[in-house]
Amino acid sequence: MTDIPRRTAIATILAAPLALSVSRARAASHAAAHEVMIQGFAFSPAELEVAAGDTVSFTNADNAPHTATAMDGSFDTGRLNGGESGTITVAEAGTHEFKCNFHPAMRGTITAT
Ligand SMILES: [Cu+2]
Known part of the structure; x- marks a missing residue:
């Protein structure tokens, strides 16, 4: 295993909760x-x-x-x-x-x- 895929995996794990909280905030304030x-x-x-x-x-x-x-x-x-x-x-x-x-x-x- 090279270093690059591992870094990508870590970045994905770190970014996931952030993306989730952003989409929750949008859903709460979203006006159609x-x-x-x-x-x-x-x-x-x-x-x-x-x-x-x-x-x-x-x-x-x-x-x-x-x-x-x-x-x-x-x-x-x-x-x-x-x-x-x-x-x-x-x-x-x-x-x-x-x-x-x-x-x-x-x-x-x-x-x-
Ligand atoms: Cu008219």
Whole structure:
């Protein structure tokens, strides 16, 4: 046995607990990022299930401006012109219905657990 493989083995053993603690810390603070397209005057998907603390990015693929505005006031992208994106954080658990302020028939629901 040469010296090099032994050193590699020792380095692997020393690094393992560090890698484990880093991945645990990431799991504890990890917020998922969700994506919603706004296209043809509709949200896609219109219904999402997320965890509280997750983010949702809305991208407007239409030429008309849109918003994604929670009826309960918990989030609002503000005006998104064509081609623009806005990211909101779903801070509170619960069922959050949202609509477009310019086109109130455009509706969606985010359920946060
Ligand atoms: Cu709209």
